[in-house]
Amino acid sequence: MSLFPTYPRLPVTLTDAEGTIVRDDDNNEYLDFTSGIGVNNLGHRPVAVQRAIEEQMNRLWHVSNIFPVPAQKEAAEILTSHSSMDAVFFCNSGAEANEAAIKLARKHTGKNKVVTFGQSFHGRSFATMAATGQEKVRQGFGRMLEPFDYAVWNDQESVEKNIDETTAACMLEIVQGEGGVRPAEQSFLEFVQDICRSRGVLLIIDEIQTGAGRTGELFAYETMGLDPDIITSAKGLGSGFPVGAMLGKAFLKDDFSPGSHGSTFGGNPLSATAARATLEEILKEGFLNDVKEKGKYMKEQLTKMVADIDGVKEVRGLGLMIGVEWEYEVKPIIDELRTEGVLVLPAGPDVIRLLPPLTVTTAQIDAALRILDEVFHRKA
Ligand SMILES: Cc1ncc(COP(=O)(O)O)c(C=O)c1O
Known part of the structure; x- marks a missing residue:
């Protein structure tokens, strides 16, 4: 390949996107809780x-x-x-x-x-x-x-x-x-x-x-x-x-x-x-308030979700920038989440980072949380 190998690329090629949903070249759909690493704050193609x-x-x-x-x-x-x-x-x-x-x-x-x-x-x-x-x-x-x-x-x-x-x-x-x-x-x-x-x-x-x-x-x-x-x-x-x-x-x-x-x-x-x-x-009225509320909701739900998982050290963050710190490497968890249709990021070897678009709906948060719950417990 004629590119410098500066990025360890994932085995998925994303081709289309709208809002929080992205699609790959095999037409698989994902909830994008990476936002291009904190870039697509208004979702894809606002x-x-x-x-x-x-x-x-x-x-x-x-x-x-x-x-x-x-x-x-x-x-x-x-x-x-x-x-x-x-x-x-x-x-x-x-x-x-x-x-x-x-x-x-x-x-x-x-x-x-x-x-x-x-x-x-x-x-x-x-x-x-x-x-x-x-x-x-x-x-x-x-x-x-x-x-x-x-x-x-x-x-x-x-x-x-x-x-x-x-x-x-x-x-x-x-x-x-x-x-x-x-x-x-x-x-x-x-x-x-x-x-x-x-x-x-x-x-x-x-x-x-x-x-x-x-x-x-x-x-x-x-x-x-x-x-x-x-x-x-x-x-x-x-x-x-x-x-x-x-x-x-x-x-x-x-x-x-x-x-x-x-x-x-x-x-x-x-x-x-x-x-x-x-x-x-x-800066539209209510937008930032909504971010605060969704962030609070997501953090609370995640904290409840991991209460019985010994391998999780902490859930922390501010607004819609949330991290889940584990006792061990999170790459296998992130890979499995992707297979199940949720894209998330690492932040160092042992932290899962969630950066959904700020426009994510509560239904999309709930859908992602259900998959996280399943995968976290399976991998714990
Ligand atoms: C806090 C912080 N500062 C600076 C940068 C660098 O930004 P860029 O990659 O656009 O040069 C990043 C990128 O991840 C960042 O998170």
């Missing part, structure tokens, strides 16, 4: 986003960022009026959004070090790979971009130890996604914010997996009552159209002056339109 992109396609696909892009301005206005941020830089992916955040923090503070956390995941580019607190992601690529220090998750003392006079920023996920669906404790987040404030360190929240409505607010930091300096978004922001964004407070604006940063495709008319249309859907 009508409103498809229409908006089609309309834009019939007018203009791409212009350079040397011209104003109206859809970019509209998407930025929605983002800033529904967050505590004041300015947006559009790019194409999560890694690029985090790159922009790291560059901005270093430029503004004139300092170099960024403190991140063990089990974090921030991307695969050189800076974001170095920021990622997982040795397996960095292995084999030689000397990392410096300096990044990895503090211990949910450990206040460790943050205090790692922040010093060379620290530009502290960067974290509200719920570590790839690292095992590990939510930060409220008191820990407040501590990190306070210490950042008092030491002149910028607080960057990586909302690439937790944002775009996934946890029941547009961004998860809102749920925790935080006031970060920079946040990053991607994945669900374009409903499957590649778009990323870095959002910052007004006092950072001048640090990204003309010529300081850029991206040819960043926020082009098509991707900015996808972001605008996606945000409009997420």
